[in-house]
Structures are given as structure tokens and as C-alpha cells.
Amino acid sequence: MSEKYAAISWNRQKIIYDLILWSGVVGYLLLFIGLGAIFQPNVTIETLLIRGFGTCAILLLHIVLIIGPLCRLSPKFLPLLYNRRHLGVTTFFVGAIHGVFSIIQFHALGNVNPIVSILISNTRFSSIADFPFQILGLIALIILFLMAVTSHDFWLNNLTAPIWKLLHTLVYVAYALLIGHIVLGVLQAETSPILVISLGFGLISVIGLHLFAAFKESKTDEEFISTDEFVEACAVAEIPEKRACVRTISGERVAIFKYDGKISAVSNVCQHQNGPLGEGKIGDDGCITCPWHGFQYNPETGASPPPFTEKVPTFNVKIEDGKVFVRQIPNKAGTQVEPAKFE
Numbered sequence: 001m002s003e004k005y006a007a008i009s010w011n012r013q014k015i016i017y018d019l020i021l022w023s024g025v026v027g028y029l030l031l032f033i034g035l036g037a038i039f040q041p042n043v044t045i046e047t048l049l050i051r052g053f054g055t056c057a058i059l060l061l062h063i064v065l066i067i068g069p070l071c072r073l074s075p076k077f078l079p080l081l082y083n084r085r086h087l088g089v090t091t092f093f094v095g096a097i098h099g100v101f102s103i104i105q106f107h108a109l110g111n112v113n114p115i116v117s118i119l120i121s122n123t124r125f126s127s128i129a130d131f132p133f134q135i136l137g138l139i140a141l142i143i144l145f146l147m148a149v150t151s152h153d154f155w156l157n158n159l160t161a162p163i164w165k166l167l168h169t170l171v172y173v174a175y176a177l178l179i180g181h182i183v184l185g186v187l188q189a190e191t192s193p194i195l196v197i198s199l200g201f202g203l204i205s206v207i208g209l210h211l212f213a214a215f216k217e218s219k220t221d222e223e224f225i226s227t228d229e230f231v232e233a234c235a236v237a238e239i240p241e242k243r244a245c246v247r248t249i250s251g252e253r254v255a256i257f258k259y260d261g262k263i264s265a266v267s268n269v270c271q272h273q274n275g276p277l278g279e280g281k282i283g284d285d286g287c288i289t290c291p292w293h294g295f296q297y298n299p300e301t302g303a304s305p306p307p308f309t310e311k312v313p314t315f316n317v318k319i320e321d322g323k324v325f326v327r328q329i330p331n332k333a334g335t336q337v338e339p340a341k342f343e
């Protein structure tokens, strides 16, 4: 949450996450290359390495993409999300090793610069069977690189949240390019159905989980619309102590918190990476803690405690007959609002 660069601090959870991640990557590669050597003895070790790293990278990318919707469906998956960037950076490294091996194998022996060779050696863009699929892999790798180098919070603060989020949304463009890279590349000559089936299953999982999570949220997101300035959102008794209930009011998701005989409402969207503040709780320090990576906000001002500077919009609230009413128009992020008090 600081604009100054601070080195990544390793804690036990991050170390365990990375250990599992890297053992998974090494285990996958050993298994892939071992089985390849046994069942396809004619395939060279260079090809097995290219294929092992390529399939490992695309598998990691699928995991990166399904973590978001899985967490929206169940908080049980949240531990996967906390260090998702480590997964993203690993995806880039594994994909880059695949790319470098491919360049060495297919483009390094000529007298043209290998990167230029990828771009000019095949220009049959109108052919499906001979499409220059490697260019798609190269563009995807550049996107993964940009995401990996800007994954630290230092860049989130310096690029500003909207630009950073836009940049990181490009992961879907990279995914689409990589599907093209594989379908127009290796699948054109592949005789074994394993890669086609795995890719189809992966594609269905990514699209299906995103649609299912959006559908489930839209059902719980019954919108509260009224011509009055304030809309009835929920009953005070419905909100657990130090927790929130989340309602969509005038198109915006609002987290309505109950604590110490008071009610305050803030935007549900964390300034860090859009985490759901309404699924966090108010701690002993009186701050809402985002369940994703622990950014904190004062429920009455929407501002992070000093020295941090993040702010979310607040909403005016009132209580009538045990019901909470929320003003439809949000206040500017960080605006202090008097909480509504109840007996």
C-alpha cells in the first residue's frame, strides 16, 4: 500500500505457496519428460522440453484464470488467491523457457535475428494449416511479461488502479492468443487426442466457471431501486456483528457493516484488486479488512489508516423501524459519514 518500492516480504504462507507451486512445476516436467521418453522414444529431448514447458505454462494459466470465479463461488478457495501473482509470474517464466527453447530450436541457426525470424519467416496469415502461430505465442508472452513485471503493488500505486487493472485484464487477450497458438500450431498435425481433449476441458472450465460465478452473483444481486433518495437495503438484525451484508444499490455493490451499535456503508470494491470488502470483517482496530490481501478501511470514512492512502466511496445511512436505508448516491471516496446508531 506504499508508493515507495518495498521489497517483497516473505512470510510462512508465501513460502508454502511457492514451495507447492514449484514442486508442482518440477513434478509435472519430470513426469511429462519421463513419460514422453518412454512412450514416444523417437521424440528428441529438445522437443520434449519445448512441449513440457509449453503445456505446463498453459496449465498454470488455466489455474490463474479459474481462481477468480472459484473464489466468488466459495471462500474455501481464497488461500489460492492471496498469492495469485506468484502463479502469474511463474506462468511467465515457464512460458518464456518454452519460447526460448522454441526459438533456439527453430530460429537460431539462420542469419536473421531469431525474433525477426519469428515475425517474417512465415507470413501465410490466410492459411489455417500453415498459419504463423508462433507470432501469437510471442505476443502472448509479451503480455505475460508486462503483467509479471508490474505485479508488485509499487506498480499498482504508480500506474494507478484503472491502468493497472486494464493491463492485467489483458490476461484474457493472452489466453485467447495462446488458444490460437496451440489450435493453429501443434494441433494442425497432432494425431493424439490428449492435447485436444485437455484444451477443450480447460476452455470449458474457464468460460463455464466465469459464467456460472456471474450468474450466481446476479441472482444474489437483486437490485434495490427506488425513486426515493434513500432505499431500504436490509434489516439491522440480518447483519452479523462486525460483518456486512452486501446489496446492489443504483448499480453499485454496497457493503453495509454493523459494529458496536452502529451501521456504516461503503463501496464493496477494494481499491487494491477489486476484492469484496463486504466479505471482510471489522477487527479490534475498528477497520474493515479486505479478505483478499488485507487492505484496511475505516468504515466511517472509507479511508485506509495512515500512512496508507487508499479510499473507497462511502454511503449515507439511516435506520427506521429496524431497517437500514442507504442513500442511492455515493459520497466521494474517503468522505466521513456519521454512522446510523441503533439500540
Ligand code: HEM
Pocket (backbone or CB within 6 Å): 047, 050, 051, 054, 055, 056, 057, 058, 061, 091, 095, 096, 098, 099, 100, 102, 103, 106, 118, 134, 137, 138, 139, 140, 141, 144, 178, 181, 182, 185, 186, 195
Ligand atoms: C516466443 C514465444 C513462443 C514461441 C516462439 C513458441 C513456439 C512454439 C512452437 C514452435 C510450438 C510447437 C512445438 C511442437 O512442435 O511440439 C509451440 C507449441 C506450444 N506452445 Fe508455444 N511458443 C511461444 C510462447 C508460448 C507461451 C507463452 C505459451 C503458454 C503460456 C505457449 C504454449 C504452447 C503450448 C501449450 C504448445 C503445445 C505443446 C505441444 O507441442 O504439445 N507457447 N510453441
Ligand code: FES
Pocket (backbone or CB within 6 Å): 270, 271, 272, 273, 274, 275, 276, 290, 291, 292, 293, 294, 295
Ligand atoms: S483486493 Fe487485495 S486487499 Fe483487497
